[in-house]
Amino acid sequence: MSNDILVVDDSAVVRKVARRILEKHGFAVREAEDGEKALAACRAAMPRAVLLDRNMPVLDGIGFLRALRADHGPDEPIVVMCTTEAAMERIMEGLEAGAQEYVMKPFDEAILLDKLAQVGLLPA
Template sequence: MSGECLVVDDSAVVRKVARRILERYGFTVREAADGQQALDACRAAMPRAVLLDRNMPVMDGIGFLRALRAEFGPDDPVVVMCTTEAGTEKILEGLEAGAHEYVMKPFDEEILRDKLVQAGLLAE
């Protein structure tokens, strides 16, 4: 049920941690350091899921989401946005831009697994 996940974050450390967790659950992982790289990666081969940082250089997570949804529609891939911003307005902005779920940083394996289950990417 897993498939491919694109991890998008400007922090190599966050990408590495997320990769380790996702690979434990059977995902094949690709990485991108900003929204533009992520959009290019999706154009090359659409992943099943995207774990997306909100704040990045070049193109941020919201910009990526809006471009992704405009080009490919509202459903695929499943996007879980990750951020340190806990404000309701920021969460709503991410969901309205096309994220399916939202996870706060720092996250651990249990928190990320729960979000993947809620997003329909893992079975309970």
Template sequence: MPRTCLVVDDSRVVRKVARRILESNGFDVTEAADGQLALDACRQHLPDCVLLDWNMPVMDGITFLQALRKEFGPDNPPVVFCTTENDMDHIEAAISHGAQEYIMKPFDEDILTGKFAQVGLL
């Protein structure tokens, strides 16, 4: 059975690029345009992993991550942040709130699959 990944980003283009890369690496992909929609999706069917943007309307990435960890535990599902926020404060906040990894936009297939491999998803 293929692994599932929830791609959470307010940019349709980013979701589409991530979907193409992940599907070509054997994932079933679902999408959400903000953290609230993502949390609702996780409550319906918890994915094997989450690729998460930081800056989104309604509920941002870090708020979603806090809610996800509170509801589903500290490690499940693994979360990889994918964002333009590249300062150490953001990276440390993401990791301290339970993200497993952190990648910068723009990303390509090598970067994305490399990080997924590092956290044991590929």
């Protein structure tokens, strides 16, 4: 199974930090700065997983997730939503839209790797 992750975030800094962590652990990383570009990237070549920002211009994370799940079903790819919003209803909205897990920003390497292990992308 491929080990590629699409990192979707409107912040170039967040994409760079995530890329550095993920590539260090053997993932092939592609990037998109909004949900519309992320959908196009998934349609071109489905990644194994998506690290998805919730709040972005053009098409936000929830809109992207709903479109992705409508196109490809509930299980593929694995989606880990990133958010700065700790409110439970915002987290639940992401999970109900089809994310398998979420991670709070700012995240560090240990937190991100733990979440990837929880969804089966890394050994526990």
